[in-house]
Amino acid sequence: MVTTTLPRSGQHISAASVASHLPDGAAAVAEIAAALGSQADLYTVFVSTGYDLEVVGPALKQHFGDQVIGCTSSGNIGPNGYERTGICAAALTGGGLRTRTITVGPLDDTATAVEQAGSALAGLRAELADDGEGFAVLLTDGLTRNEDLLAANLMATLGDVPIVGGSAGDDLTFAHTAVYHDGKFLVNTATVTLVRAEAPFLLFRLQHHDPTDTILVATDVDADRRIIREFNGRPAASAYAEAVGADLADIGPTTFSTHPLLLKAAGSSWIRSIAALNDDESLSLLARVDTGDVLRLGRPVGMLEKLAERFDAVGAELGSISAVLTFDCILRRLEFEEHGLADEVGEFLAEHRAIGFSTYGEQFNGMHMNHSLVAVAFG
Template identity: 30%
Template sequence: MGDLTADRLQVGIGASEHSDGREAGAAAARAACADLNGRRPDLVLVFASVRYDLAAVLAGINSVTGGAPLAGASSSGHLHAGTLTQPGEGLAVLALASTDYRFGVASVTEVGANSFHAGRELARAARTAAGTDRLPHEALLVLSDGLTGDQQELLNGIHRVTGVAVPVVGGAAGDDRRLARTYVMRDGEVFSDAAVAVWIGSPRPLTVVSGHGWQPTGLPLLVTGVDGPVVREISGRPALEVYREHFRFDNPMCEIPSDRDGGYHSAHAFGLIQPDGQLLIRGAFVDDEGQLRTFAPLPAYAAVQVVSCGPDDLLDVGDATLADALDGADASVALVFSCVARLDILAGRSAEEAQRLQKIAGEVPTFGFYTYGEFARTTSVVGYHNATIAAVIL
């Protein structure tokens, strides 16, 4: 896979659903490294189900790669070269080798205690790890604990180091929809309440793109009462009552079932209205106490719209997003980060996303995972999303 000439990015992908973590990691790594033309990888990415002993997975991978720099996350499903691996199954490994690129891997812990500080230190450490030989184009790949800390504050800290010149892309780790504990990985270590980043230096432009496909179902509303992630009032009225009033009743997924846990996202969400008029999607659900919650807090007195979507909306915007990323790019691999909310809404059509993305990419392999939130920050500080697809081309 990819262009195997010496001065280009060499790409290898492997996957395994072996029941033993070490064996699965080793098998996927062998398959990935087989495409590197005999080279040791300069970077390894791994996305894996939490059903595995993740430390054993890393031991298996490192036994093949010789301890090459590694970053990874637990997932809620992953995709590779047109194939979807459903939540609760398997792992996938991407191996990259190039004399043209520079990769610096770093990690921070205790993200929940001070997400801004953690983001700032993470970006600094990753930049340092990439070395002083700076290349004309750079980006930061971020993988974070999906259940701890303030993801936007993590990005705010990163922005203090990168500014607008270095785009950020990535995703928050999942745990097969269990919503119990998520993990990130660096080299041979597994962390929770942590984040991992890869500073990428490239001779070619690194364009980060994102899209969501959600459409407003009503006029703008004002958030008048919030308690962290709990939305209590909208326009001075009970939030859940207002939220339900904006459901599209022709949509068979319009109701929020009470028998599904918090990993379930309905086909409705909030669109946080940005200064340029664009919508930043915030997934919403009803908790066990009957409270309306979002996965990232809505600011008090923020302007929002209730938004909705269907499977075709999500598939079409995925196609358009990846096509936009590939436009004019000298591509070797497309890294994709898609929300598990999208997978839930696609339901019986979930495999179509991976297939269609690979069709758009042509001979360029696709690789990514299903997240608990996506990072796609380009020209502003804001860049944490829900129910969105993000991509970067290497």
């Protein structure tokens, strides 16, 4: 797996997290504020479906000021592990932590949006150069279907500043996702937050699917709509079903979760998950695939073992972990639920101080992917 490590020394970031399940958004934020206070250097807030965002947004601004990043979620990760409901928030303080956030959008034309934000992004990068090493957190509307281009364009603009983040969700209703900025939840928009810390931190990603030797070449693609019409010159669904050893009538979400597609790029494998089988035997994906891309069928390997191994390695490198800002694909949680492992995985994440949300996709540097966990751990 690709990791980016940026060691620092002599400082420590303290973290506290809390979840509220009060149904009223203003009351829930007030309960969170009472637990976390209002003096942290950075607050992260993730909001499950069912809340009035026009109430939650101003309440966040009122209690926490400008030091807030967040979005809607398909469930949260916090002190109680995996939770499908409620508002989960964390407060990060100390360790020379400094942040600054800008918005990028509208995202209908991603390249233009990033270009228009160029001067602000250059300012973020200059601030990073002046103050030391750091990274950027990317949160984006999860229904725009353009995270691939967004991550690539941002990486090209930010240069050697590593990026980690996730796509906002809405618990698989696919109706309304939004990112938070300055008292409002915004659609068709992304936020980019520069984070600078003197405490040690490490960016990492993991996935529990390995590529097999079964190759599917995308020969007919609608890249912008993330649709594959043909593999190897044959209807995509039929070719995929044959590859996994199933009848066309039997493939569905469980098959897609167990056997995603993997694209090799930048010296590693990146998951492109299948979202749906269409009536014309095309396949809709959750990440971009271009004509001619060579994809390999994936297989699950060590769902729990890979998680424990990676967190152990991160802890060993940092010495200790005070918090792990975590962007974890909703497909992972669904797979854990299917295998009766969700409670165990959730407890593991809580014990290792993971705070974050279940995403509609993950971003790591210039890549967008699915069925992965990406994170930044603070030592």
